Amino acid sequence: MAKGEKVGMREVSERAGVAISTVSHVLNGTAPISEEVRARVLDAARELGYLARRSARASVNAVNKVLLAVPEDALPDSDVNLVSWTILNALTRDCEARGVRLVPHTLGRDDPVGAVDAAARAAKVDGIIVINDDRSALLDTIGRSGMPAVLINGEDPNMHIDSVTPGNRFAALKAAKLMMDKGHLRIIHLTWTGRKTVERRLDGFLDAFRERGLPLEDAIIVPAAGFEPQHGDEALSTWLAAHPDLGGATALFCAADNLAFGAMRALKRAGYRVPEDISVMGFDGVALGELHSPPLTTVSVPLEQFGRSALDLLEARANSGAMPRAAHRLELGCDIVLRDSVAAVDPKVFK
Template sequence: MKREPGRKVGIKDIADSADVAVSTVSHVLNGTAPISEEVRNRVIEAAGALGYLAKRRDKATIAVLRTIMLAVPSDTLPHNEHNYYSWTLLSTLMRECERRSIRVIPMEVDKPSVSGARLVEQARAAAVDGILLLNEDRADLLHDIARSGIPAVLMNGEDHEMQIDSVTPGNRFGARYATNWLIEQGHRNILHLTWEGRSTIRRRRDGFLDAFRTNGLSLETAYVQQAEGYLPDMGAAAIDRWIAKHEGMGGVTAIFCAADNLALGAMAALRRAGVSMPHDVSVVGFDGVALGELTSPALSTVSVPLDHMGIAALHLLEQRIVNAAGAPPAHRLELGCRLTIRGSVRRLD
């Protein structure tokens, strides 16, 4: 149907374009009745092509998302004392999906039997509107998802080829800010406790080194100590090794940890070694999990906006669907972190 120039698009135009009743369009756009997937897709496609979705989405009046697949590593599903980071993110996301009546289909993505092709197959079988992927940023997995054409957003990960949208904390900037603050407190011999994690963790190391360069300091006193993983006992073991090798702290006055879990382990090892915090050594973490408030001394940390990451991912997914006709490039959204200062750091005189 040819539309008069300048006339606003209405649901009757969408109904004509999709060859359905006006009431059907209303039900699809408002999520007020079950509609077959084929008809719903036809209506959404027509509304997008006519420019209706982009205009109305800003008013939050269209239920673009009805069903999503949530692909997560298996260690994020059971709630335990070591996965507060992922659990907090997922809890906020699930509450938002419940509020908006979005059906969530979970899938453990790190099992040997689950390939990218298998994930896409399951997503298509479930007729999902989009995929949210947490932590897993393997290149082969992202390739398969991108090739499928199913709208997808990667949370807390990096797609180095920029094939799909992603949302992540400002890891590098947050680490640089925290390290710069330690330098402002007079610390020059700083140890970065980290592990060989994914690229998001390596960004924290990059930010640590950035701060030394920005302040014109030698990297010779920007020490990096590797733990075997992110668990507290692994952080403790790494500090034990450092102390044994250097017969003490080796001049280090501050430890910046790539995760709060590592910081908890580091603090336990320092206590066993008779190292006073923060008098002898200051400690800073990264994540902002609740346990940091309960340590002695209370842990200073870089707080990640976990309550906002899932909501931001849903918004990116909606925008990908709404603007699909224009085939926009992949978006990478970084959320700002803040420094939470507690008692685990002291200023050097």
């Protein structure tokens, strides 16, 4: 076809060897089409450059079936997994609205890293969405597969696949600075290890001390065994036993709301009042925070927007075909929800 010559559905149908109506159904998702015919039409549309032009006008549905890979510990529907379930429910709604079918796949920690790619090819999906699991070996394998893929709520340090994540570092920086503005200059950070996203929250917490010129020894790091409430309770209880005067801290910033719930239990059991004796802030913005006593101040993460953003990235990746496209890392902004668990420091305390 000559350069600059107009390309339409007729040219795509001729290249793919199908009727124009079939091309229309494939590109608009208006009728069930066999996998083989659908793939042939999309390949022809990519080769002719038609897919990229239609995508720019948001009129192509190039992703109709997606493998959804979720760690097994994120699947139980419980108060502990409110973050994962909020993401999953919103993603399901977004897929239904777009006519995208999800094929579930459970990620076991002992599974070979190639299991996701194998499952995706067996299910003949158009792309892969991974939630929460940012193991480098897993993401590297998916990246090498050449299949469109997006990681939700995680980071790919090697930038092999696209990802959607909260702006963890900047949000934690903003949260810590807010507490400092209220007079809290010695702050405990309750966190856990194993997730790159959580490491960014620690980075942001420390950034606030550096930015304000405060000594890093006043940034007290307390590690927990995990993210569940009992982990927060156990870690802070152990720390309180060794620091009955709170170590001079006036505030506690938790890397997850779940940790904050457990920490507040430990503080109450030890005889401390929130926020009169110590202020507490969480991170995630799950619904239980508002119902807690006192209601939890938290960093609110736009969990319900992750799925929509991930599907947009998958569409863009699928439509790019063989054209070079660097991995995209989309960070979504977070807001602070002020409630009763944070108060300003009483100057009389330090007289």
